[in-house]
Amino acid sequence: MVDTNRLKGLIVNAGFSQRTFAQYIGMNKDTFNLKINNKSDFKTGEIVKICDALKIVESSDKVEIFLHKTSQKCNA
Numbered sequence: 001m002v003d004t005n006r007l008k009g010l011i012v013n014a015g016f017s018q019r020t021f022a023q024y025i026g027m028n029k030d031t032f033n034l035k036i037n038n039k040s041d042f043k044t045g046e047i048v049k050i051c052d053a054l055k056i057v058e059s060s061d062k063v064e065i066f067l068h069k070t071s072q073k074c075n076a
Helices: 004-013 018-024 029-036 044-054 059-066
Strands: none
Touching: 004 018, 004 029, 004 044, 004 059, 018 029, 044 059
């Protein structure tokens, strides 16, 4: 799952709206919305474009953003 809050924050900090960012990376705004909200998965090439556009270079950052795991509550 994508860390939606972190990715949205990076987009805003880079001076984009979600709509303008989708256009910048060559993606339909509706498709981008589905993917950023975890209703569809980003493809590898799309992740590369996003990381290039937002200057995300550290592998650990990429993993934390695009392979984010939500915490699970224990029913003990």
